[in-house]
Amino acid sequence: MAPTKPIIPFSEPAWLTGLPSPYYNDSHRRWQRAIRAFISEHLIDHALEWDTAELVPEHVFDTFAKANMLVPALPAPLPVEWLKKLGVHELLGGVKVEEFDYLHFAIYTDEMSRSGLGGPPGSLTVGVSFGVPPILKFGSKALQERFLPDLLLGRKRICIAITEPDAGSDVANIRTTATKTPCGKYYLIEGQKKWISNGIWSDYATMAVRTGGPGPGGLSLLVVPLKGAEGVTMRRLKVSGQITGGTTQILLDNVKVPVENLLGEEGAGMRYIMTNFNHERLSIAVGATRQARVALATAFEYVLKREAFGKALIEQPVVRHRLSKAGALLESQQAWVDQFVYQMAKLSKAEADVQLGGLTALAKANAGIVANECAQVAVLLFGGNGYTRTGQGELAERIYREVMGIRIPGGSEDVMLDLAIRQLVKNYRAQTAALEREGAAKL
Missing domain, CATH: 1.20.140.10 (Butyryl-CoA Dehydrogenase, subunit A, domain 3)
Incomplete structure (x- = not known):
């Protein structure tokens, strides 16, 4: 479809300027039109103001959650069975959840970034996008039943907690430990995580911990409670950009976590x-x-x-x-x-x-x-x-x-x-x- 007004050069990808594309079909175009209107009204029009204030209001997350506009942050294909179980059958623009592919995801990510700022969209999507997938892929059925309904519908929030002060890109050297209690029913988490996006307002973290010896073979993933949990201290970090993303330092002092919160197998983290x-x-x-x-x-x-x-x-x-x-x-x-x-x-x-x-x-x-x-x-x-x-x-x-x-x-x-x-x-x-x-x- 040809544009209805002149387009500033480089302001849109070619397929949105009316030029042909071999990748995008009618479903993708319908999706893009629908979400641009929603995202513009509820995020883009206010993004610079909120970024200046260093905080995206909490009601924005709720608005996106109620419209099922956090779900598209997940990797494609979407968890169709879970979404339908929760009553989510289609997204904006009439896109069926089973129809959603990685091109729909890319369009969503592109539109969420249209303010030019990474913090405001990141404050909404980082936890869903990166913290939920390991639960979907590796969590037991019982664990999924406990966490996914609230997380997929936006009633609770989660983050991904990998990085530490001495282990950023060098993931294999993570030091945060998870030691089983003598009764074998709990892990006690000791250590710290740093530069964790969305951490400050997250109820849970999908967290990398050391359950075994040194090196990558000693790592596991756990779902760890954060907000209000005994032994957890969190503080926001002032970073150069994306300040509204809620970059957080998390201190963990003997935080008790049920062994049922283990994702997959020990040592496969x-x-x-x-x-x-x-x-x-x-x-x-x-x-x-x-x-x-x-x-x-x-x-x-x-x-x-x-x-x-x-x-x-x-x-x-x-x-x-x-x-x-x-x-x-x-x-x-x-x-x-x-x-x-x-x-x-x-x-x-x-x-x-x-x-x-x-x-x-x-x-x-x-x-x-x-x-x-x-x-x-x-x-x-x-x-x-x-x-x-x-x-x-x-x-x-x-x-x-x-x-x-x-x-x-x-x-x-x-x-x-x-x-x-x-x-x-x-x-x-x-x-x-x-x-x-x-x-x-x-x-």
Whole structure:
């Protein structure tokens, strides 16, 4: 469908400017139109104001929960059986829950990020998106019955708690311990978690703990009570950007947790964490690509009207040069993201984990690099206004401040770049060994 008014260059992905796309069908387009109206009214129109106040009002979470607009933060396909059991049969735009795929998810993430700020949408979705999936994948039926109804309907909140002061990207060295009581009915949790998004208002955490010896084989995942739980102390951390995301330090002093809260098997935590990371990193890549788009389009709109040296800035070759270089990076990243989520929609979870695991890390790392370039260009083109926390360049300044919140969380950029290549090499060697075995069998 052709646009009804002129579109600022780089302000929308190509498929939303009226250009054809091989990826998006009528269901995706219907979904995008429906959720843009809802998200604009209930989030985007107020995001900068709330981010300045450093808090998204609690009623916003409730509004999204009641409209089942937290559910789309989950990885596709959705937990259809559970949702229907809870009375959720379709989402906005008439999209059936069984119809929802990774392209619907990417559209949702893109629209939630359309303010250019990561904090306001993150305050609503991070816990659902990353804390709930391990319960869906690895929780026993009894554990799911206890937690999922409240979490899926937004009556309770959860976070994912992996990172510690001395174990960020180096997950295998987590120190928080879970020791069984002599009666064998409880774990006692001792340690701390740091830089935990959404932690401060979460009722529970899907938490990585050490139940065994050193290294990855000693890690497990537990659902740990937070708000109001004895032995739990939480405080918000002041970070450079995404302040409304509720970044939290959690101190755990002999916190008693029933053994029934164990997710899957003891010692399998590292494997569970790594499969969960793929969704987290792709979410960051999609959201960061939109943030980069907002930064660049905001600067583009500014230079069309701002005059210097007797003419609009857009008439200066150096300005056009900066826009073109950043724009090329942005649209290349967008094309990769579109291709990536299409592949996610077509592959099974097991296939995607193997074939796209390393590339997910690379897409996430590249999204941060592109966001950095686009935000930096925006600040430079705004000049003094881009270095000021209020006024015309306020949004560009704030997006630039958030760039490190893209490049560090979910796996720090350098670690992601290295992980991507190691995973690709691992896949290559596995394919080589398989072909050699096949050849030997034929002989």
